[in-house]
Amino acid sequence: MDADKNEKKLNRGLKSRHIQMIAIGGSVGVGLFLYSAKTIQLTGPSVLLNYGIIGFLIYFILRSLGEMAVENPISGSFSAYANKYLSPVFGYITGWSYWFLWVFAVMAEITAIGMYMNHWVSKEKVPGWVWALAALILITIINLTNVKLFGELEFWFAIIKVVTIIALIIVGFVLIIVALINSNQSISISNLWNFGGFFPKGFKAFIMTLGPVTVSFIGVESIGLTAGETKDPEKTLPSAINKVIFRVCLFYIGSLFIIMVLFPWNNMDPEKSPFVLAFEKVGLKFAGIIINFVVLTASVSACNSGIFSSSRMSLNLQEQGFAPKILGKLNKKSIPVISVLFSTFFMFFGVLLFKKFPHDAFPLVCNICAITGIFIWGIILVTQICFRKKLTAEQIGKLKYKSALFPYSNYACLLFLGFILVLCALNENFRVAVLIVPVWILILFTSYFIQKKVKEKVS
16 A cells, blocks of 8 residues: 555655645635635524534544545545545546636635735725736746645644634633623624523524535645645645544634623624634734735635646546656756646636726625535545455554544445535525536546547557
């Protein structure tokens, strides 16, 4: 179960601290800082349970991925595993679907960067699409430099997010203690149930919110793509994965718990970041500017990860024979230059979309990413089941990092992912995305067999 020989070409320049922060970057982002007020309005304080449930789902999925990644630390990760343990057609579909996901994700994020920059510089002076184009060019150059620089940037982007969240938790905790001492009833844990109960919108709203909450976690699986460029993956990958639940509890549940204790949930403006409200409560006049900066760095981080992930996936698709050979070209610094430029070319269309449809395209692109991500998670779980079936009892006993509660967790997670897809299909905001993604998968399925027949005729 050794890594693919081709993977030795890649430079293992990512250290443990890089992997830890890439894991944080994948699980904490704009969804928490900017859009959490919207999810709070959908179901009230019970949103804490939503994040907890999806957090545990992610944990089991990453444990399944981690088991395969530690044994086979290769850049293509779950696409290569699906090819080897499930079926070549699923390796093809998984790889190109993940590439598709990140191309669309970067399109969304560069659009967001343009929107955030217009908070500081009016769009009359500099149109948002100009900022989007500049961001795409800059991040592409960074990804063409070396993998260590990519890791360093992700490390510091994640540090900014972590510091902001911890600051909010500390400030909130101090305000709660002061309120208890001064008998200030406006700040109270009872805010979690005093305004319509813990489930103020009803159990149906609570269940329907699982879909929107899931969107926040799309991208966390990208930690698997770092395996081919990670120093000592046997130690760094398990360490990063095992801490996911702690991060979810601290960052999502901890911060939103503090926010809803400080403010009645029904008084929050869904268009305003709850982090801004919290910092303004202690008299921080520039809270809006600070959070806008944090959100901006989160989007830049997502773009950085997106170009890295899509280029490594297209590189591995070439190594599996699912993409043109030119995508496998590496420069002297072991960077897949053509793969990076190939992905960036399609991301450029995001700039054009932003210029043409500055507001309408963003939510659709995000929801397409979400549905595609759920499909990828399902493939990871199924692939790991097939991976185990091909091992002897002795080999299973020697696994360096085992998935949790196998195989029951796999089947339970697959059922739950199916349930989330049904919820998304019932949600009018997701309905178009639910229709588009199956069409994309059908196109890939058809193209695979067309290519296979052409190759057979040529040979």
